Amino acid sequence: MIELDGVQRSYPVGAEPLVALKDVSARIAKGEYLAVMGPSGSGKSTLLNILGCLDRPTAGSYRLDGREVGTLSADALSEVRRHHIGFVFQSFHLIGRLSAHENVALPMLLAGIPEDDRRARISTALDAVGLVHRAHHRPNELSGGECQRVAIARATVMRPHILLADEPTGNLDTANGEQIMRLLERMNADGLTLVVVTHDPNIGRRSDRVLVLRDGEIVQRVPGRELRPDALFESRA
Amino acid sequence: MVGVAAVVVLTAVGEGARRYVTQEFTSLGTNLLIVVPGRNETTGSFPGAGGVPNDLTLDDVRAVERDVREARLVVPIAMGNDTVANGERRRQVAVIGTTSDFQQVRHLEVTAGSFLPPGDLERGAAIAVLGAEVARELFPAESPIGRVVRIGDWRVRVIGQLAPKGRQLAVDIDNLVLIPVATGMRIFDLTSLFRVLIEVRVHSNLESAEERVLALLADRHGEDDVTVITQDSVVGSLNQILTALTLAVAGIGAISLAVAGLGVMNLMLVSVSERTAEVGLLKAVGATGRQVQRLFLTEAVLLSLGGALAGLGLGWGLVRAFVALYPAFPASPPAWAVVSVLVLAVAVGALFGVLPARRATGLDPVEALAGR
Numbered sequence: 102m103i104e105l106d107g108v109q110r111s112y113p114v115g116a117e118p119l120v121a122l123k124d125v126s127a128r129i130a131k132g133e134y135l136a137v138m139g140p141s142g143s144g145k146s147t148l149l150n151i152l153g154c155l156d157r158p159t160a161g162s163y164r165l166d167g168r169e170v171g172t173l174s175a176d177a178l179s180e181v182r183r184h185h186i187g188f189v190f191q192s193f194h195l196i197g198r199l200s201a202h203e204n205v206a207l208p209m210l211l212a213g214i215p216e217d218d219r220r221a222r223i224s225t226a227l228d229a230v231g232l233v234h235r236a237h238h239r240p241n242e243l244s245g246g247e248c249q250r251v252a253i254a255r256a257t258v259m260r261p262h263i264l265l266a267d268e269p270t271g272n273l274d275t276a277n278g279e280q281i282m283r284l285l286e287r288m289n290a291d292g293l294t295l296v297v298v299t300h301d302p303n304i305g306r307r308s309d310r311v312l313v314l315r316d317g318e319i320v321q322r323v324p325g326r327e328l329r330p331d332a333l334f335e336s337r338a
Numbered sequence: 339m340v341g342v343a344a345v346v347v348l349t350a351v352g353e354g355a356r357r358y359v360t361q362e363f364t365s366l367g368t369n370l371l372i373v374v375p376g377r378n379e380t381t382g383s384f385p386g387a388g389g390v391p392n393d394l395t396l397d398d399v400r401a402v403e404r405d406v407r408e409a410r411l412v413v414p415i416a417m418g419n420d421t422v423a424n425g426e427r428r429r430q431v432a433v434i435g436t437t438s439d440f441q442q443v444r445h446l447e448v449t450a451g452s453f454l455p456p457g458d459l460e461r462g463a464a465i466a467v468l469g470a471e472v473a474r475e476l477f478p479a480e481s482p483i484g485r486v487v488r489i490g491d492w493r494v495r496v497i498g499q500l501a502p503k504g505r506q507l508a509v510d511i512d513n514l515v516l517i518p519v520a521t522g523m524r525i526f527d528l529t530s531l532f533r534v535l536i537e538v539r540v541h542s543n544l545e546s547a548e549e550r551v552l553a554l555l556a557d558r559h560g561e562d563d564v565t566v567i568t569q570d571s572v573v574g575s576l577n578q579i580l581t582a583l584t585l586a587v588a589g590i591g592a593i594s595l596a597v598a599g600l601g602v603m604n605l606m607l608v609s610v611s612e613r614t615a616e617v618g619l620l621k622a623v624g625a626t627g628r629q630v631q632r633l634f635l636t637e638a639v640l641l642s643l644g645g646a647l648a649g650l651g652l653g654w655g656l657v658r659a660f661v662a663l664y665p666a667f668p669a670s671p672p673a674w675a676v677v678s679v680l681v682l683a684v685a686v687g688a689l690f691g692v693l694p695a696r697r698a699t700g701l702d703p704v705e706a707l708a709g710r
Binding site: 150155156176179182183192207212256259267 | 615620627707
């Protein structure tokens with residue numbers, strides 16, 4: 102359960118602070134499939150970073166499973182990210198020098214999980230994305246879709262209950278994108294809370310609920326199936 | 339790496355020079371007093387600078403032999419330079435007029451024939467002992483023993499040949515001709531000896547012997563007109579100079595190390611900015627700031643350690659090459675230099691790694707990951 106109340110995020114730029122998020126309040130239930138949409142600069146990424154505990158709100162409250170995390174120290178936030186949140190990025194962010202297996206191992210290394218345990222969990226995670234046979238390939242030997250699947254394995258290997266995906270299909274062709282979305286949705290069906298930031302109305306329509314952001318505010322909250330393809334960007338040039 | 343190599347090589351050479359000089363001097367025995375005619379000179383390289391008031395004579399030598407009980411050997415040295423010839427084969431060499439005891443004081447060996455015989459100081463026999471190089475030059479195909487050579491206009495018979503010894507304290511033993519001291523003074527028309535070497539029985543007698551020699555000669559000459567140099571003081575001051583030199587050289591090396599440290603920092607900064615996305619990712623998957631910082635610090639330390647070891651290897655190789663070229667020169671990097679240069683290199687790496695590591699830690703993961 103994610104609870105945002107009056108969350109604000111501003112950056113000190115010059116005399117007048119730049120406000121990226123004005124006043125965002127939202128509840129995201131456990132196991133929900135939420136899409137965050139909106140034009141560039143609307144604050145989508147800022148919101149995602151705050152949800153992911155990579156960034157802290159300048160004002161307002163963020164409670165994760167009832168615990169206030171908006172004011173935690175940097176180290177405590179690392180701890181929260183490590184155990185509760187998985188990230189998937191548009192450009193995968195795999196480490197090129199490491200094999201798929203090693204990339205998936207990374208979060209567990211940082212968390213200090215013993216090697217035997219690590220092996221088993223990596224196999225499970227790679228199996229879940231159908232890439233056990235590619236475990237010892239490096240990212241440059243994998244296709245884009247495969248890279249994203251490795252990234253998803255990495256994001257889920259610590260068994261978080263929230264998965265944050267920032268344009269997960271942005272760098273993929275339609276077929277691969279579809280495959281990734283199915284994978285994410287299957288994990289969601291297994292109980293993982295899924296938050297997808299996207300430009301793509303087709304993805305928005307598949308979600309349980311869409312939050313539309315504009316200029317740092319939520320301007321629309323609709324169930325995904327009610328999202329009209331043309332509803333999003335009409336006022337934005 | 340270059341810094342480390344430089345430190346290793348330079349300190350090795352500096353240390354080698356120090357050891358070389360010390361070894362050279364101590365090979366002559368530290369029980370040696372050197373009497374030089376003339377006063378107020380400290381180096382002994384310009385005897386008579388400022389005028390020699392009184393000659394240092396063979397009578398003085400005899401007086402020292404008689405009255406200075408601490409003295410075991412008293413060896414007069416008359417010095418000259420002339421052409422030594424065997425027929426058409428000739429060579430310009432240093433000629434030393436001395437006595438049989440010179441062999442002991444200078445630790446010389448005779449390969450053929452015999453050394454100057456002991457006997458009356460005043461008896462100037464026309465005999466000579468040739469250094470190894472001189473003997474080879476003048477008699478390339480045969481033994482020089484029993485042959486006659488000319489020194490200037492004088493004819494002397496060769497009675498012995500020295501073993502090759504190389505240079506000893508700037509004197510090339512192999513290029514010497516040794517003749518009896520009286521002969522030397524006659525050939526070169528000398529009234530004063532060049533030096534008198536006095537070897538005392540035990541090291542602890544050195545000071546009292548020095549005093550006694552000075553008093554005796556002052557008494558005989560009517561004034562204080564000789565200088566006595568002890569081996570110890572010469573070795574001591576040279577040692578000091580060369581140690582200072584080694585340190586200075588090590589200092590220069592240390593500066594180049596600091597420069598190398600800046601290089602490491604630069605490299606690390608580049609590495610950090612090249613890997614902002616990676617840093618952001620590490621943070622996203624739960625790395626704490628401290629973990630990220632430790633990662634980059636470790637990298638910096640490994641980098642400089644690698645450089646230091648490579649430098650050490652390079653330096654060692656250079657020193658080995660140097661030693662191979664100049665075997666007489668005992669160049670080897672002192673242990674303190676090797677250890678401190680390693681410690682310093684790693685410390686420099688860590689120090690200059692802190693800033694990039696800090697920067698990596700301070701990176702905003704949001705921006706770090708935004709690089710789409």
